[in-house]
Amino acid sequence: MTFRVAAYGVCLDHDRVLLVRHLAESGETTWTLPGGGVEQGEDPVDAVTRELSEETGSDGVVERLLGVDSRVIPALVAHAGVEHQNIGVFYLVRVTGGRLRAELSGATVEPTWTPMSExxxxxxxxxxxxxxxxxxxxxxxxxxxxTPVGGLIQH
Structure with missing residues (x-):
């Protein structure tokens, strides 16, 4: 089993949430929250604001810890082909500036303020x-x- 700690930003603006589109190696795309792996020795608070900047071009400040989630992705659908556990640390992040743009050299594109109803x-x-x-x-x-996985909801 592989293991990763990641930090994710929930960026809200009235009735919208900031999402990014993740491009898988297979060419499939999935919408997700800005965020990603916490680097060795990095504080998760620093990781979430770094990831927000890298993936969206936005600056942000952490307003509060929302919670922690642990999920195991079965080997059949995990990227490496082995069971994978992801520990996600979720923060409420307020966007304070910057300009929306795709990640310069990464797997996320199309940062979008998405209406919650969509x-x-x-x-x-x-x-x-x-x-x-x-x-x-x-x-x-x-x-x-x-969150149950199936239909439009992916691992």
Whole structure:
């Protein structure tokens, strides 16, 4: 099993959420939250603002910790072909500046302020639903029920 700690930003603007489109090596695309792997020795708060800048061109400030999610991706659908555990640290992030643009040399493109009413119709990572549930419910435990995968919701 492989393992990764990642930090994700839930950036809200009234009835919109900032999403990015992830390009898989297979050519498939999935909408997801800005964020990614925490580098060795890096604080997750620093990781989420770094990833926001890299993936969207936006500057942001962390307003609060929303929660932590653990999910195991089965080997059949994991990128490396082996079971993978992702520990996601979710933050509410306020965008403070910058200019939306695609990641300069990465796998995310098309940063988009997406109306919340349209999210359910998108092919998206389960991370989107988890982050939005954390932001909407603000559970004291920092944990919400895992998002079921299937249909438009991907690992």
């Amino acid at each position: 999210v359910t119709y998108l092919r998206r990572s389960s991370l989107v639903d988890t982050g939005l549930a954390l932001a909407q419910n603000l559970p004291a435990t920092g944990h919400v029920t895992s």
